[in-house]
């Protein structure tokens with residue numbers, strides 16, 4: 001699977017609709033402190049089904065919605081779209097997650113309403129996901145080094161959660 005395009009609207013500091021093309025090869029995001037680099041990575045994790053507000057540096061899920069500034073009103077929803085392909089330039093899938101204040105999250109795959117679980121399975125299939133060890137958040141390396149053995153085990157179990165999804169999918173296919 002390859003990430004092709006990311007669209008954000010009302011997500012954290014990305015208040016106006018923004019679109020980023022992800023070209024083949026290595027992509028670097030540079031900018032001053034606080035410009036939204038980490039927010040971009042969090043947008044990717046969020047659209048992949050991240051369910052923990054804490055791992056998105058928030059207290060509640062609605063904290064991903066643009067909260068407003070001294071000069072700009074807050075937004076009532078946040079939406080992130082991630083376009084992926086099969087890794088060979090074929091079979092494109094658009095994953096969309098939207099959250100509205102007071103209404104929770106909704107997911108779409110190629111325009112069809114789906115459950116969080118369907119999105120999680122899509123990425124589990126590609127051996128990636130919101131908790132995949134392929135996504136390393138700021139400060140995470142230091143946290144792994146400083147962790148007590150029990151905490152480190154929890155991190156490994158979190159990473160292994162993806163393996164669990166694989167197993168559940170196989171089970172479902174055998175029924």
Ligand code: ATP
Pocket residue numbers: 011012013031032033034035036037038039040063064065066067068138
């Ligand atoms: P650094 O280089 O320090 O790591 P960064 O480029 O990773 O910075 P981010 O952490 O992605 O920056 O962005 C932080 C900014 O996002 C802050 O200015 C914060 O106020 C803003 N922000 C986060 N959540 C929201 C929200 N819900 N509404 C509005 N702004 C938000």
Ligand code: MG
Pocket residue numbers: 037038039138
């Ligand atoms: Mg950062």
